[in-house]
Amino acid sequence: MGIRFILMVNKQGQTRLAQYYEWLTLEERRALEGEIVRKCLARNEQQCSFVEHRNYKIVYRRYASLFFLVGVDNDENELAILEFIHLLVETMDRHFGNVCELDIMFHLEKAHFMLEEMVMNGSIVETSKANILSPIQLMDKAS
C-alpha cells in the first residue's frame, strides 16, 4: 500500500491536516495521532527521522513549527519518503508563497487538493511541481 497516512501537526500537538489512505474510525484516528505525535515531538534534532510504530514506520520531518508525519509500510524506502515530504513542502511553498501554518489552516481545501494531485491511494502519482499546480491554478482562475 505504500503510504498509509499523511499528517501535519504543530508543536502543541494539534492536527492541521490529516489524510488517511486506509480506513480507521474516528477514535482510532485520534488515538493514533496522539501516540505518534507524542513519540515524534519528544525526539530531538540529532535523532533519526524514522520511528517504528506497531507494524509500520513513521517518517517525519520538522519545518519551523509544523511536523510532517508520513506513515508507511515496512517495505517502503524511507529516504524516498523523506524526499517526498520535502517535495510537498516545496510545492505548497510555490503555491502559497512562503507557506506557513496559518496558510494551511485557512486554505485547508487547497492543501488537500495539492496533496491529492501528488498522492493517490497511498502511492505517489506526480512529482513535478508544474504538473501538480496547474489544475489548482486553473481552478483558482476559474472561480
Next chain:
Amino acid sequence: MIGDMIRAIRACKTAAEERAVVRKECAAIRASINEDDQDYRHRNLAKLMFIQMLGYPTHFGQMECLKLIASAGFPEKRIGYLGLMLLLDERQEVLMLVTNSLKQDLNHSNQYIVGLALCALGNICSAEMARDLAPEVERLLQFRDPNIRKKAALCSIRIIKKVPALAENFINCAASLLKEKHHGVLITGVQLCADLCKVSSEALEYFRKKCTEGLVRTLRDIVNSPYSPEYDISGITDPYLHIRLLKLLRILGQGDADASDRMTDILAQVATKTESNKNAGNAILYECVETIMSIEDDGGLRVLAINILGKFLSNRDNNIRYVALNMLMRATTLDAQAVQRHRATILDCVKDSDASIRKRALDLLYLLVNDNNVKPLIKELIEYLEVSDQEFKGDLTAKICSLVEKFSSEKIWYIDQMLKVLSEAGNFVKDEVWHALIVVISNASDLHGYTVRALYRAFLTSTEQETLVRVAVWCIGEYGDMLVNNVGMLDIEDPITVTECDAVDAVEVAIKRHTSDLTTKAMALIALLKLSSRFPSYSERIKDIIVQNKGNVVLELQQRSIEFNRILQKHPKFRSALVERMPVLDEATFSGRRAGSLPTAISTSSGAPSNLPNGIAKPATAPIPDLLDLSSDDVPAPSSSGGDFLQDLLGVDLSPTPAPSGADMPPKASTDVLLDLLSIGMPLPVQTGLSASDILSSSQDDKAPFVNFNGLASLSSLSANATSPANAAPMMDLLDGRGPGPQKSEENGQAYPSLVAYESSSLRVMFNFSKQRGSPQTTLIQATFTNLSSNVYNDFLFQAAVPKFLQLHLDPASSNTLPASGDGSITQNLKVTNSQHGKKSLVMRVRIAYKTNNKDVLEERQINNFPQNL
C-alpha cells in the same frame, strides 16, 4: 465564513470552549442543510472537513457531499469529492449512491472533472463499485491526456486490489503504459505493473518476459538524461521514478536468473554513478542495494552493495545509518563474512544516543554473534548494560541472556556472565532465564563452591536486584556448607571467609527486606530450613527467624514457616533427610520443558514430613510430574535423549543410585540391555560424563534410596506389558536401588513368615520379610536362592517387576555364582513399598537367568502368595 470559524476555534483557550464553538457551528450547518441552501453548501462542507479533522463526528454532512457532487459547477464538484474522500469511507452504504454520479463524471467532457472522479474512485471505491466502473477506467487508461492516464493507472491499482479477478484485463494496458514518456504516467504505470505482479503470477511472467528489457532501457535513459528543470531534485532527475523502476526490477528479478542477468549492468551503473552527498542520491542507492540483495546474483554486485552499506554506516547522518543497519540485517543472511568486517562500527551503534539506531544495531549484532567473537562481544554488551537507560535495558538483557545461553562453551564462563547480568539488571531478567541458570549451576557440580561464593559476594553488593537475591538465596541454602568451609576453591578465586553466621545473616536479610517479594521470601524460608540442617549449631537462631513469620499475612509464608517450624521442633530426624542436597537437574529434559517453569526451590511442603519419601520437597500441583522427571540426576544429561520410556525410567531414579548407564540404554530389544540396566552388584556402572562420585560426595546425609510413584508407574506398566519370556523384549523393570545405598537398617523383627516364592527342580527362592521401622508400607525382603541341581549356576541374575502401586528396590546380590546342590546360596535384598498398604497385597513377577552346563536358562514366574498384610 470559514475563516471566521477557524479564528474562533483558534481563540478558544480550553477544550470545553472549543467544544462549545464547534457545537454551535455544527448546529448552524445542520440548519443550513435543512434549508437546502445552495450557496453555502460548499462553505459548509469546508467547515465540516475542518471540524472532522479536529475529531468531531460529522456524518450529518454526508448527504451534502452527494448533492455537491451532483451539481454542475466545477468548484462544487471539487469540494464535494474532497468531502467524499475525507468524510466517508468504503464501508458506508452512502457510497453506493455516488456510483451513478461517478459514472457520469467519468464520461464527462471536461477532463478535470474526469480527473476528479478518478481520484475519488481511486481513493475509496469499494469492491462493487470497482466492478461496476472497471470498464470505464480501462478505457481511460488509453485517454489522450496524460494526466488522466496517470490517474486512471492508480485507480486501476485499487480496482485490482479490491477485485483481483479483473487483473487480467489490465495486463496489456499496463504493459503499454511502460513505454510512455511522461513521467507521471510512467511512475503510475510502473506502480500498476508492480501491483499486478503481486496480485497475479501470470502477470508476473508476462512482464518478466516482455518488459524487462524495456524497463532497463527506460532506467538507463533516466539515469543518463540531461538536466530537466521540472523533475530535478538536487541534481538528479526524478529520483522517484528511479526508485519505482528499481522496485519493479526487483520484483521481476527475484527468483529468476535470466531477468536478473539483464539488470546487472544498469544496477552496477546506478550503484557507482549516483552521487551520495544528497539525500535523494542516497535514497536511490538504498533502493539499488535492496534490489541487488533480492535478485539472483553472482557476487560482484553484492560486494558493491555491501561496500555502499559500509559507507552508509560511517555517515554522520542518523537516517542513513539507520537505513544501513536495516539493510545489513538482510545482508547477513546472504554474506555474513562481509558484514562481520563492520562489527566494530555496529557495536558503536549499539551505544548511540538515538533510540532507533540502538535497537537496530542490537538486532543486527545478535545475528552476527558466532563462537569466535562471542566472548568479547558479550563483555562489551555487559559493560554497556551498566550505562544504558531503562527502556533499553530490558531488550539488552534479554538479548545478552539468550546469547550467553546459546554460546556457552564452558559452564564457568556462563555462570560468570549470568552473575554479572543479574547484578546489573536482574530485575529485567525473565523467569525462565534464571531457572535455567539454576539448572546449570546444579549440573556444574565442581563449580558449586565457586558459584556460591561468587553469589555471596554479589549478593552483598547489589541487593536490589530481585532475581540475584533469589538465585543467591537458593545457592546459599543448597551449598551453604561449601560456602562456609571454602570447599572446592578454584585457582582464580580469592579466599573469602564466610562464617555460618554470615550465611544465615544473608538469608535473613533477604527475608526481612521490605522490597523482597513473595517468591524471594518463600525461597529464603526454605533456604533457612536447609541451612538449619547444614549448620546444626545455628538451628535455634534459624528457628527464631522462621517463627517470626508464623503470623505473616500472606498464606504461603505463614504456612511455610509453621510447617518448617514443626519440622525443626518435632522431627529433627527427618529434617536431614528432607533437605539433603538437591539431585542434579537434568538439563536436557529441562530445556525441553522450558515452558513449564521449574520451581526448584519453590515448594510447598506437604504435611507431615513422614509422607515425603523423597529428599526433595515436592512442588504442589502440576509440576509434580515435571520435577520428578527432572530429578534424573545420575544419568548424565545427554544420555536421556534415548527412548522416552527410558527417560521416564531414568527420571525416576534418585540421588544415591548411580543408575546403570543411561548412555547405552536405547531401546535395543535385547537382554543385554536388561543386564546392564539391572547390573546388580556393580555400584558404579558405565557412565558417560557425570561421575557417580560427584553425586555421592554431594550426598552427605544419610540417605535412603527413594523412588517416586509416577516414574515407577510408567516403568512397571511396561514390565506388565512385556511378557512372554520367549522373545527378548526387554522386560524393563527394575529400578535398582543400587548402590552404595546405605540401606535402612533392617530392624523390625520377624513379623511375617518367610515364603517360598518359587521352587522348581533346579532352584528354590525364599523370601524373608521384615518391616522397616516407622514405615509400615515398606517391606524388606531378603531373597535366598538355593541351587537344587547338581550343576553350578553361573552368571546368576535375579530380576523382579511389580505393579503400579508398588515400588521396588533391589540391592546387589551377594554373588552371582550359585554352587550346586545347595552347597551355598545367594542372598539378595529387596525393598518394596506398598502405596496401597492394607488394601492390596504384594504381588511380583520374577525372572531368573543363569548359565549352567554351557547353556542359558531363563525362568519366569509370578509370585502371588505374599502374606496378606504386607
